[in-house]
Amino acid sequence: MQKPVLLLLAAGSVLLSEVAQAQQLAPLTVDKIMRDPAQWLGTSPSNIYWGEDGKRIYFSWNPEKARRDSLYSLSPGGGTARKVSGRDQRELPAATGEYDQRYTRKVYEKDGDIYVLDLKTQRVRRVTNTAEREAEPLFVLQDQLISYSRGGNLFTWNPTTGETVQRTDFRKGYKPADAAADKADKFLRAQQLALFDIIKLKDQDAKARQRQQKALARLRPKAIWLGQQTVRNLRLAPDGRYVTYTLVQEPTAEKVALVPNFVTASGFTEDISTRTKVGAAQTAYQLGLYDIGRDTTFVLGYRELKGLDEQPAYRKEYQLKAKAPAPADSAKAATAAKKEKPASELRRVVPFGPFWSEDGQRAFLVIRSADNKDRWIVGLDPATQKITLLDRQHDDAWINGPGIGYDEGSVGWLPDNRRIWFQSEETGYSHLYTVDVVNNQKKALTSGKYEVQKVQLSRDKKTWYLTANKTHPGEQHFYRMPVAGGTMTQITTLPGASEVTLSPDEKTLAVRYSTSNTPWELYVMDNKPGAKMRRLTHSTTPEFESxxxxxxxxxxxxxxxxxxxxxxxxxxxxxxxxxxxxxxxxxxxxxxxxxxxxxxxxxxxxxxxxxxxxxxxxxxxxxxxxxxxxxxxxxxxxxxxxxxxxxxxxxxxxxxxxxxxxxxxxxxxxxxxxxxxxxxxxxxxxxxxxxxxxxxxxxxxxxxxxxxxxxxxxxxxxxxxxxxxxxxxxxxxxxxxxxxxxxxxxxxxxxxxxxxxxxxxxxxxxxxxxxxxxxxxxxxxxxxxxxxxxxxxxxxxxxxxxxxxxxxxxxxxxxxx
CATH class of the missing domain: 3.40.50.1820 (Alpha/Beta hydrolase fold, catalytic domain)
Structure with a gap:
């Protein structure tokens, strides 16, 4: 049998089925196609990202047919892919992280510690080295400090002085009761002070120490007692005046389904605890705000939020049945009517954010109803704890879609510090919008019967990079568009799908590309419309290609x-x-x-x-x-x-x-x-x-x-x-x-x-x-x-x-x- 022929076309390296069709091939069998894919099909590259200096592309791959994928790297100019050793991996910066406003530094978490990378010198500086995990690092106070969370509290680190400051003091449980609050205790205390001079003198000394400790305590954060709640998403406001946080209340005593595992190493049946079932009580979320200057905490309210008191549309069907029950079902209908929720009852919500403008002057939240039928974007004034409606997306079914999801979705600020960008299915397809927080004017930047599936703003914030299925629902291409909107310029052109990762200088694209009958491979191309894609990997085996x-x-x-x-x-x-x-x-x-x-x-x-x-x-x-x-x-x-x-x-x-x-x-x-x-x-x-x-x-x-x-x-x-x-x-x-x-x-x-x-x-x-x-x-x-x-x-x-x-x-x- 002749070996299969690989032909390189302008459309990339594609296996031509016509060559194989002319050959007498062994028939497919279930035994053949259901083998370990790594052993006979090959493993496509995945999890692609660029080194911060743009000199290497990193990806998961398995050309050795091992049990698991490993990390590989290669030059965007081509050559042989190199397996990254465990030692080198430990020294590599994390693939994800946060950048300062000028893109000169990157802060990231790795193995539970915080690091900061100087993008010009490629030098890494370790911020923490503890047994406890630090996470969620960010640049704050106009990039002067780095914040991170540890043990449910917020800390900041000053790169200039090396000083670490604890910004919050959240504590589990409830504040201890005041021992002198009881009337009987107060009487006895007053009696002791009146009868004994030595007790009076010791009490005066104790009060003096308390005043001294209180003066020192002003330099420390307020103790905030959480009760049965926990705290997440700790953020320091850009001016340092506020700390925002999400309060989380888990449901209690909910039944969890157990899955018995019969084939175990112990020889005994072992139960796997899995999940609750639909309808069980769900986690409740609130947005908390700690005003450092006033040493006071607040919990944000949403009572004035438009539509929060609206009942889901489907409930009308049951209300009509309850009002006019069939004779045979009258008892059931009456019971159902009693269970109807009052129209004035407010639905629960889940807040996301806040998201601050670069100048630190404005913030917004994304708020979703717990039933996922509403999504609001609101401006936030932390000084007054007031919110202002900027956009409401309602769906009688449920809110979702590309760039929207079940959380805050793809959102951010434009460089003018007054317009917010987001995605919405307002027209029936997920598209890109902006809204002006000053005059509430909303603008659609894309439109049509297609989906914008991924959005990225260029580092200079002058260009959008979009992934969309504009040419055909079954194709995905990469586009660019001016930040103000306008013509979408198509960059990738080959039929199929192109998953694009931009190089740090945004001049080159790492493209994970495939067609319906050829698995994913890694390519590279210039960031220009219709530029030629150069293939960097070959993952499939001769047996698969036959x-x-x-x-x-x-x-x-x-x-x-x-x-x-x-x-x-x-x-x-x-x-x-x-x-x-x-x-x-x-x-x-x-x-x-x-x-x-x-x-x-x-x-x-x-x-x-x-x-x-x-x-x-x-x-x-x-x-x-x-x-x-x-x-x-x-x-x-x-x-x-x-x-x-x-x-x-x-x-x-x-x-x-x-x-x-x-x-x-x-x-x-x-x-x-x-x-x-x-x-x-x-x-x-x-x-x-x-x-x-x-x-x-x-x-x-x-x-x-x-x-x-x-x-x-x-x-x-x-x-x-x-x-x-x-x-x-x-x-x-x-x-x-x-x-x-x-x-x-x-x-x-x-x-x-x-x-x-x-x-x-x-x-x-x-x-x-x-x-x-x-x-x-x-x-x-x-x-x-x-x-x-x-x-x-x-x-x-x-x-x-x-x-x-x-x-x-x-x-x-x-x-x-």
Whole structure:
């Protein structure tokens, strides 16, 4: 057999599948593709960053096929990548940190200590060297000092004098009671002082010492008693007058699910403590402010915040039912009505910040409602503890999206010290905005039916650097734009995805680039539009390169509600008439997989190539709820998981039969995690569409999943029981007709093994026979062992071959076991 040929094109180093297609290759097998990826596929570079002098690029890599990745470096000019020794790693500055305003110094934490790097001389100065961890270093007081936290308190260090000052004195528990506060104690004390001169003299001496100590104590921070709370996010105001901090109150006595681990080194079953379930009490947050000059603390209030007293829109459905109950349900409706929260009740919020302007004159906060339906940006006046609304983003579903997330998101100040920049889905797509804190004028800097997925301001603050999917939802490119807005100039041009890391001088780009059928590699290019990318790494093995990996076609499906749904389509070179098909459902819910770059589902991608070799057509759909397509797609599953996200799969199956000649009697479906959930819903509610399905590590009842994910989409189960009942597969199990395979790790700390056990019992009680459960005793949610991957996918393949492939025997059982 001839060796595969590598051709270097203007589009980069790409393996040409046409060369391999002309060769007689060994067929793919599950055993082959499910091996340890490092041993046969290769490991792509990741975690890319530049050395502060711009002379080396650092990244994680594993060309040696070791058990774990190691740190490597190479010159941007090319050459041989060098493995960084443990000793050299200890001497390297941390990849992340904070810079002073002129970008002359960088302060960072490493191994629990604080260091400062002079960017001109590359000299490192150690700030702390203690057994206790120091963290969160920042330049403060116009870059004169460095602040950091230790043991829940704020400290500053002066680089000129070397002096360390403790700025706060937070203490756990409650302030000791005044011994003289009791009336009886006061009487006895007065009596002693009146009767005994020696007691009177000692009391006078004690008071004199107290006055002296009090005078000295003014040089020390105020003791602030936290009670049952803890403190985070300590920040010194630029003028040194205030310390802001986040007060954290953890819920008490909440039940935590335990996951039994049966295969252990001790030989005994060991319980793993995991998480609470959706609806459990959540951590509460407040913003505290210590006014050093007045020696006083405050807790910020939000009562005047616009919309804080508004009830979520979904509650109207329950209010209407409570007002006009059906006769049979009158008692339940009355109970529900009693539980209704008063309209005047304020929702809980989570504050982020404050974020100070460079001149130290202004600050703003990002505030989110605990139910994630509102996000406010407000100006903060620490002297009066007043907030001023600058922007409110509301969503009846939940707030999220690129650059927004579940925290403060991407935010900052522009150099004029009066405009704030942030991202918002106000138009339905995440775009870049500014708002003027003086006149409240808001301006959109980008717009259109695409997402701005990453934002970075240049060091001179004259240019934006943006990553966006402007050319196609399945492509990611790097752009630049003037700080005031205007034309977005595209820098990268190759189809696929480009993950860019700017060099310190911003003249060169380190690019992690891939296409749908070539894994990620490291490239470098000049920071100029259309500049040539120079490849620096080669990670894949000759064995991997010997197969003609397909570039799936990215198509659109016209859903029943008129929406365009994107999907990857894999087709045999010579499709058989009325042949079989498999629909793959990606996990994570909010994730994109119908794109033009290398998928994180690389095992599934290889399995799809194997299926196509066997005559299957494969469809991989970015169903409603997926990332990359804006707000309406993201929130399309609100209050009904298993609604549009499932009908998108059904519409995809119809397209396969109408356009691609697939037999409607030979369509299967499979997926893991959220994909496993959809597979169960498909098998239980669409049994005439999908004849066989493999549900992997599946959520079977959303009332048993975690709060952070589920509450956003379905609200709390005790407040929105309708959403949970229609979204949970366990309620629909009686609809099973086809052949179902379920696979689950027994030490899954994300979707607990209990989920699949409960569904199994339900299927047993329903007297269903055409299902099987394969369990994996040592696997968590994401499988790690090649033997587990191999066993799982052999079962999946057998399920489809037995029940879908017309060239096999008549279907007889679930998976043919």
């Amino acid at each position: 197969y003609a990996w397909r570039a799936p076609e990215v198509i659109t499906i016209k859903a029943r509600d008129g929406a365009d749904v994107y999907a990857r389509l894999y087709r045999p070179a010579t499709p058989q008439a009325q042949g079989p098909a498999v629909v793959f459902v990606h996990g994570a819910g909010y994730l994109q997989n119908a794109h033009k770059w290398w998928s994180s589902y690389f095992r599934e991608y290889m399995f799809h190539n194997l299926l196509v070799d066997k005559g299957y057509t494969v469809l991989d759909i970015d169903y409603r709820g997926s990332a990359g397509y804006g707000r309406d797609v993201r929130t399309g599953i609100y209050r009904y998981m298993g609604g549009k996200d499932l009908t998108d799969q059904v519409d995809g199956a119809k397209l396969l039969t109408d356009k691609y000649g697939v037999s409607p009697q030979r369509i299967g479906i499979y997926g893991g995690s959220y994909g496993g959930f959809i597979t169960l819903m498909a098998m239980f509610t669409q049994p005439d569409v999908f004849k066989a399905g493999a549900a992997l590590r599946s959520v079977t009842d959303w009332a048993h999943y975690n709060h952070g994910y589920t509450d956003n989409i379905l609200n709390e189960p005790y407040n929105d029981s309708i959403a949970y009942a229609r979204s949970s597969p366990i309620y629909y199990a009686n609809g099973l007709k086809g052949h179902l395979l379920m696979c689950h790790g027994m030490v899954d700390t994300n979707v607990h093994f209990q989920d699949i056990v409960r569904l199994s019992q339900r299927l047993i009680e329903l007297k269903k026979e055409n299902w099987e459960l394969a369990v994996y005793p040592v696997e968590n949610h994401g499988f790690e062992e090649p033997s587990s991957w191999t066993d799982e996918y052999k079962r999946i393949l057998k399920l489809f071959e037995t029940n879908l492939n017309p060239q096999t025997t008549t279907p007889t059982s679930a998976g043919g076991q």
